[in-house]
Amino acid sequence: xxxxxxxxxxxxxxxxxxxxxxxxxxxxxxxxxxxxxxxxxxxxxxxxxxxxxxxxxxxxxxxxxxxxxxxxxxxxxxxxxxxxxxxxxxxxxxxxxxxxxxxxxxxxxxxxxxxxxxxxxxxxxxxxxxxxxxxxxxxxxxxxxxxxxxxxxxxxxxxxxxxxxxxxxxxxxxxxxxxxxxxxxxxxxxxxxxxxxxxxxxxxxxxxxxxxxxxxxxxxxxxxxxxxxxxxxxxxxxxxxxxxxxxxxxxxxxxxxxxxxxxxxxxxxxxxxxxxxxxxxxxxxxxxxxxxxxxxxxxxxxxxxxxxxxxx
Numbered sequence: 247x248x249x250x251x252x253x254x255x256x257x258x259x260x261x262x263x264x265x266x267x268x269x270x271x272x273x274x275x276x277x278x279x280x281x282x283x284x285x286x287x288x289x290x291x292x293x294x295x296x297x298x299x300x301x302x303x304x305x306x307x308x309x310x311x312x313x314x315x316x317x318x319x320x321x322x323x324x325x326x327x328x329x330x331x332x333x334x335x336x337x338x339x340x341x342x343x344x345x346x347x348x349x350x351x352x353x354x355x356x357x358x359x360x361x362x363x364x365x366x367x368x369x370x371x372x373x374x375x376x377x378x379x380x381x382x383x384x385x386x387x388x389x390x391x392x393x394x395x396x397x398x399x400x401x402x403x404x405x406x407x408x409x410x411x412x413x414x415x416x417x418x419x420x421x422x423x424x425x426x427x428x429x430x431x432x433x434x435x436x437x438x439x440x441x442x443x444x445x446x447x448x449x450x451x452x453x454x455x456x457x458x459x460x461x462x463x464x465x466x467x468x469x470x471x472x473x474x475x476x477x478x479x480x481x482x483x484x485x486x487x488x489x490x491x492x493x494x495x496x497x498x499x500x501x502x503x504x505x506x507x508x509x510x511x512x513x514x515x516x517x518x519x520x521x522x523x524x525x526x527x528x529x530x531x532x533x534x535x536x537x538x539x540x541x542x543x544x545x546x547x548x549x550x551x552x553x554x555x556x557x558x
Contacts, residue, residue: 276440277464280433280472285497288436295494295514302517333420334392335532336385338365340402340426340519342442347519351399354525358533363388363396370403371446373462374471378407378414385411385418395420397484397532401519402426402496405487409503410474412483421484423531425518426493428500429475435496479505486531488524490514507531 281287335355337348345364352362366384370377385396397420400408405427412419428434443463450457461467479485487506489498495515502508509531513521 276433276443277468278433280463280468281431285428285431285434285500287434287440288494288497290437292494293436293438295492296516298492298514298517302513302521332360332533333394333397334361334363334388335397335399336363336365336381336388338381338398338400338404338407339367339370340400340404341370341439343370343401344368348399348401350520351525351528354529355399355532358529360532361392365404367404371458372456373458373467374403374407375462375467378410378471378474381407382411382415382418385415389418397421397423399423399528399532400425400427402428402515405429406432406471406475409479409485410471412479412485413474413477416480416483419483421486421532422479423486423488423528424501424503424506425488425524425528426490426496426498426501426515427487428496429487429503431497431500432472432475434500436494439495484531484534486527486534488518488527488531490518490524 337345337352339345339347344367352364355362363384365381367377367381385398388396395418398408398411400406400422402425405422405424406429408419408422408424409427409429412422443458446458447460447463450459459467462471485503485506486509487501487503488509488511489501490511490513491498492512493501493515509527511518511521511523511527513524518524
């Protein structure tokens, strides 16, 4: 994609005016089609609820210390249960995050005998179409290695990628679990996130490679990703959507896909990857699969109705 022609602008400094390309000072809006009627961005003060992530991480650390004290030293396999006959799990990070952000979730799943794999996303800041293609290749690799389909757990933007791939490649995906993923209205997010997107677009137009471009947030690239993530999920793919009414980053209503089994937790948006309640919800959803259901030629039926649950 070529760079747009920039019109010079001026920034006044201590020694007069400095001419700079307007691409470095312009502001871009998220496309209207990404915020369907009935959804809205959280209020400016909602982001303050995200401070709970510190408490949520502290609760997780405390619970681990208490469990370690009760059980003594961990076993050789990092204290985890023996691997079970279940589908491998690939974890996909949210916007601007990398695989390391999901380490607590991965550990909890391994403790239950699940084999977890990273997405190989160091920072989720690039084109979503390209990210989906790269994630598809990763799933192909894991599926070939384990000889069975893969369960995908995605936080925020990672959940949108997971849902799109479940539609595109049900032969690779046995189930998805989304965490605070605004699938119904990807643009219904806090102004702070909009500013982050704006910064990526400006840097991309300035020539920095590997970042979201204008097409990714307001053009055909964004439309293609959104339409794919809204297509019906095949009945052979299980689908659980974890959400929180305390979400300070996205409109929680956009996270409740009518095709999914909805599970409500008490958590901040950022805290969904460390809050004990959301981790328990993910472990339960991933563990609900039948042993061997994801093997080649086998299907996994998703509940025919939208469920609702609560994990505290």
